[in-house]
Amino acid sequence: MTPLFQPLPYNRRRFVQGLVAGGALAATPRWLHAALNDMTELGSAPVLSGREINLVIAETRVNFTGVSRMATTINGSIPAPTLRLREGDEVTIRVSNNLPVSTSIHWHGILLPYQMDGVPGISFRGIAPGETFIYRFTLRQSGTYWYHSHSGFQEMTGMYGALIIEPREGERHQADQDFVVELSDWTDEEPMHAFSKLKVQSDVYNFSQPTFFDFTADVSKMGLQAALEKRQMWNRMRMNPTDLADLSAATFTYLMNGTTPAGNWTGRFKHGDRVRLRFINAASNSFYDVRIPGLRLTVIQADGQDVEPVTVDEFRFGPGETYDVMVDPSNDAYTIFAQSMDRSGYARGTLALQQGLVAPMPEPDPVEWLTMADMMGAMNHGADKDGMDHGSMNQDSMSMGAPETRTMPHSKMSMDHSMHGMQKDSKNPLAKASSTVRHARTEYGASVDQRVNTPSTKIDDPGIGLRNLSQRGLRPEGHRVLTLADLKSIDGVLDDRRPPARELELHLTGNMERYSWSFDGLEFGKSTPVSLRQNERVRIILQNDTMMTHPMHLHGMWSELETDQGELRVRRHTIPVQPAQRISYLTTPHDLGRWAWHCHLLFHMDAGMFREVVVS
Amino acid sequence: MRLIAMKQLTLLLAFTAGALHVNTALAQMDDGEMRKQASNDSSVGRDPHAYSDGFTLTEGPYSQTGPRQLKLADEHAFWAVLGDRLEYQQDSTDSAVSSTLYDVQAWYGTTFDRFVVKAEGDIANGTLEESSTDLLWGHAFNAYFDTQLGIRLDQTDKGKNRQWLALGFQGLAPYWFEVDITGYIGDEGRTALSAEAEYELLLIQRLILQPRAELNLFGMDDPENRVGSGVSNLGLGLRLRYEFSRQFAPYVGVEWTNTYGDTADYRRADGESTSDTKFVMGLRFWF
Numbered sequence: 001m002t003p004l005f006q007p008l009p010y011n012r013r014r015f016v017q018g019l020v021a022g023g024a025l026a027a028t029p030r031w032l033h034a035a036l037n038d039m040t041e042l043g044s045a046p047v048l049s050g051r052e053i054n055l056v057i058a059e060t061r062v063n064f065t066g067v068s069r070m071a072t073t074i075n076g077s078i079p080a081p082t083l084r085l086r087e088g089d090e091v092t093i094r095v096s097n098n099l100p101v102s103t104s105i106h107w108h109g110i111l112l113p114y115q116m117d118g119v120p121g122i123s124f125r126g127i128a129p130g131e132t133f134i135y136r137f138t139l140r141q142s143g144t145y146w147y148h149s150h151s152g153f154q155e156m157t158g159m160y161g162a163l164i165i166e167p168r169e170g171e172r173h174q175a176d177q178d179f180v181v182e183l184s185d186w187t188d189e190e191p192m193h194a195f196s197k198l199k200v201q202s203d204v205y206n207f208s209q210p211t212f213f214d215f216t217a218d219v220s221k222m223g224l225q226a227a228l229e230k231r232q233m234w235n236r237m238r239m240n241p242t243d244l245a246d247l248s249a250a251t252f253t254y255l256m257n258g259t260t261p262a263g264n265w266t267g268r269f270k271h272g273d274r275v276r277l278r279f280i281n282a283a284s285n286s287f288y289d290v291r292i293p294g295l296r297l298t299v300i301q302a303d304g305q306d307v308e309p310v311t312v313d314e315f316r317f318g319p320g321e322t323y324d325v326m327v328d329p330s331n332d333a334y335t336i337f338a339q340s341m342d343r344s345g346y347a348r349g350t351l352a353l354q355q356g357l358v359a360p361m362p363e364p365d366p367v368e369w370l371t372m373a374d375m376m377g378a379m380n381h382g383a384d385k386d387g388m389d390h391g392s393m394n395q396d397s398m399s400m401g402a403p404e405t406r407t408m409p410h411s412k413m414s415m416d417h418s419m420h421g422m423q424k425d426s427k428n429p430l431a432k433a434s435s436t437v438r439h440a441r442t443e444y445g446a447s448v449d450q451r452v453n454t455p456s457t458k459i460d461d462p463g464i465g466l467r468n469l470s471q472r473g474l475r476p477e478g479h480r481v482l483t484l485a486d487l488k489s490i491d492g493v494l495d496d497r498r499p500p501a502r503e504l505e506l507h508l509t510g511n512m513e514r515y516s517w518s519f520d521g522l523e524f525g526k527s528t529p530v531s532l533r534q535n536e537r538v539r540i541i542l543q544n545d546t547m548m549t550h551p552m553h554l555h556g557m558w559s560e561l562e563t564d565q566g567e568l569r570v571r572r573h574t575i576p577v578q579p580a581q582r583i584s585y586l587t588t589p590h591d592l593g594r595w596a597w598h599c600h601l602l603f604h605m606d607a608g609m610f611r612e613v614v615v616s
Numbered sequence: 617m618r619l620i621a622m623k624q625l626t627l628l629l630a631f632t633a634g635a636l637h638v639n640t641a642l643a644q645m646d647d648g649e650m651r652k653q654a655s656n657d658s659s660v661g662r663d664p665h666a667y668s669d670g671f672t673l674t675e676g677p678y679s680q681t682g683p684r685q686l687k688l689a690d691e692h693a694f695w696a697v698l699g700d701r702l703e704y705q706q707d708s709t710d711s712a713v714s715s716t717l718y719d720v721q722a723w724y725g726t727t728f729d730r731f732v733v734k735a736e737g738d739i740a741n742g743t744l745e746e747s748s749t750d751l752l753w754g755h756a757f758n759a760y761f762d763t764q765l766g767i768r769l770d771q772t773d774k775g776k777n778r779q780w781l782a783l784g785f786q787g788l789a790p791y792w793f794e795v796d797i798t799g800y801i802g803d804e805g806r807t808a809l810s811a812e813a814e815y816e817l818l819l820i821q822r823l824i825l826q827p828r829a830e831l832n833l834f835g836m837d838d839p840e841n842r843v844g845s846g847v848s849n850l851g852l853g854l855r856l857r858y859e860f861s862r863q864f865a866p867y868v869g870v871e872w873t874n875t876y877g878d879t880a881d882y883r884r885a886d887g888e889s890t891s892d893t894k895f896v897m898g899l900r901f902w903f
Contacts, residue, residue: 121686441661446756523690528668608690
C-alpha cells in the first residue's frame, strides 16, 4: 500500500510554491496551444458555451511539484473548462468516459431533475468506461457555480471546473473584467493512500502540533499553572487544539486556477476597470481565507445567488462554496492571497496591469489554537467542561450542570431576554429553531468522540484564526472579515416566506482518533434517508458536535439560512457549520427524487458524513 | 499426545465461547451505558432514523434498482503494519551481550472491527530465542478503546511453548497515553496479565521522546519458563526518535528491566542478574 521508505518531504517552501509552469502536460491541443502562446492563459481553463457541450473524461499526466503524476481531467485541463451557459436554456452536455473506471459529473448548486444530478448510486448508475452519458436540463437560475466528479476521489485528482450561468435579464453588477478564481488543492499522493494514512494516524499531516518547547515558552510567558491549564482540557479530552485541517501543505500544493503559487496566476486589468472575481472553492479538503491586500472586496453573490452588497477585507470559504466579489483596483498590481485555514500553506495569484508585475506577498499568519468555545460552544459556566461530554467512560460530565443550562445556549438566553416582546407575539412554536439540544441515541457509541451540550447559535463568528485580527496586529486597523451574518439575499430571492411546518435536527459527528465522520453517529452505510415531502417548508437544524468546520452541501434544493431568531437571511447551497455551532436553515424541496447531502470536505464525505434525502 | 491435543482443543473452544460471551456482554454494557447516558440527557436520545419514513438506502421511492452501489469508506476494509520497536539492544555492562527485538502490530478491517496481529520477539545469536504472537479480533468498545479477543502463542527455545486465550483493551487513555492491557488464560489454570503504556512527547514537530512502561504478572509459577507468580517484570524505556516522515523514524534509547518475586529468584538461581539496563537503537515505522 505505502512505500515503507518514503522520500523525505520536499522542503516546505518548494512544496508550497510548486512548479512555475506546473499543470497538465498532455492537455488538449487547443488548450496547450493557448498556454504556450499567452502566459496569462496558463492555468486559466478554456471557456465552453452554448446549448451543447461535449466533455471527455480521461487520465492526463500532470506535474505540479516536480513529480509527474496521473490526474483525472475533463477535456484535458485542470481546472476543467469553464462552462458559460445562459439562464433559461435547455442544455445538452455529453460526457464521455475514457477512464478505466466509472465516472460522473455533478452540477454543484444547480436545480435539476434528480436523474441529472450525477451522484452514482443515488441519481444514476454512473458513467461506465467507454460510455457517454447525456445530461439534459433547463437552467432555472443564474450565477457562479461549479461542477465536479462525484465518483471516488476523482474530484481531488483534477475533475472540477467553473459553471457560470448568465442571467437572462443581464448582470446586476457591471464589470469590465470578469475572472473565475478557482481555488483547489493538489496532492502527489494517491488520495486513497492519503485517506488510509489518516485511518492509521489522524494527525499524520499536522506539523503544527503543540510541542514541549511551546509549553516551556508558555511557562516563561504566563507561568507554569496557566501553561498547564491551557493544555489540561485538550489533553484530558484527547483533542488536538491545532486540528484545523486533516490534510495540510505536508501533502498539498495549493492551486489558484490550476496554477501553483510559484506559477502565480495573473488576471490583467486596465486602470479604471471594475473587476469581478468569481471565487470558487473547488478544493477537496481545504478551507481558504482569501484577501487582496490593498483592495476592499464587495461581495455581491454567495453560492451564485445575489446578496445585498457587503464590503469586507477578507473571507473564509470551504469546499463547495462560491463568492462573487467586485474590486476597484487603482494600483498596478495586487496579490490575491488565499491561506489554508490551518496556515500550513497558501494559494496565490496576482491582479495586475500586465503579466509579470507582482505585489508584495503577505506573511502567512501564525497557527492559532482552537479555543474552548470551539470545543464547547457557548460557555455559560466558564472554562469548565460542563458544556460538553466526551466519548464514553466519562459519565461525570453527564451528571454535571442542570439540564436547562446545558440545553439552553448562552447566546440564546441573552437573546431571548432582549427579544422577549417579539417572542410573545409569535404564537408559532416553529417561528424559530428549537434550542433544545437533542443528541441522537447513536451518538453515544464508538463513532463519536464528543457531544456539545451548549452550542453557539451565533452566525457572526469569523471562526478560528480570523478573530480579532487587527487587535492581534495581524491586519490593519478596521480589517473586516465576512461572516454568515453579513450575508443577506436581495429582495425576491427568498420567495417562500411560509414558516416551516416541521423541523429536523441532525448532528454532525466524528471520531478524529478513528478518523470516522458521520451524521448522528451513523456513517452512511448505517444510515437511512431523510424523507421530505415535495413543496413542504421544512427547517433543518444542524449542530456540529465536532471541532472542525464542515461545509454542508444539500443537493437538489436550496438551503436558506436563518438566524437563531428565525429571521430568514440568505440562500445557499453549501453552508459551513463551525465547531460547536448550531445553525438552522429552511428548505422547500420542489424536485422529486433522491438527493445527496454531505460534508464537502471530500474525506469527511467519504468517511461517512453523508446522508441521502428522499423527496416524495 | 492426541488426548492432550483434544483436551486443549476442548478447553480452547470452551474458553472462546466464554470469551465471546464476555465480549458480547461488554458490548451490551456499552450499549446499556449509552442508554443510561441518553436517558440522563434531557433528550432521551433522539432516534436517528426518525426522519426516514421507513425508507432505506435501497427501499422506498426513487431508489436505484439492484444491490446498493454507493459504498463509502465506512464500509471498506483498511490495513496497516505498525513497527513500534525494531531495535538492536546492547547490555550497558557487557557490550558483548546484545540482541535484536521486534514489536510489530498489524491490523486489517473496518473502523470498528479488525483482525489484529501483535508480534514481539527476541533474536540473539541468530536464533529466535523467544516470541509471543497474539491473534485477535478487535472490536470498538467506545470512542477510544477496542476490546481484543483471541489467542496468544508463546514460543521459547529454552523453556516450554505456551498457548493462551487473550482478552484485552487497547486504545488511547486521557492525556494521550497509548494503553494496551491484556489478560490471558492458559492450560492447567495458568493466567497472566500484561500491561503496556506509551506516551509521545513532541520536543519539536519531528523530534519525539517516547517513554514506555511494560508490566507482566502471572497467576502461577512456571519453572520451565523461569517465571514466578505475581509481578514478574517491569520494563521502563525512553526512546528519542526523529521522524523523517511520520512513517519512518530512527531512534536511540535506553531500556531498564527489573524482575520481581519468584521470577527474580529464578534469575538468581540461574546466576543471572535480576535487572538490566540496555542501550537501544532502532526504527519505528508504519505503512
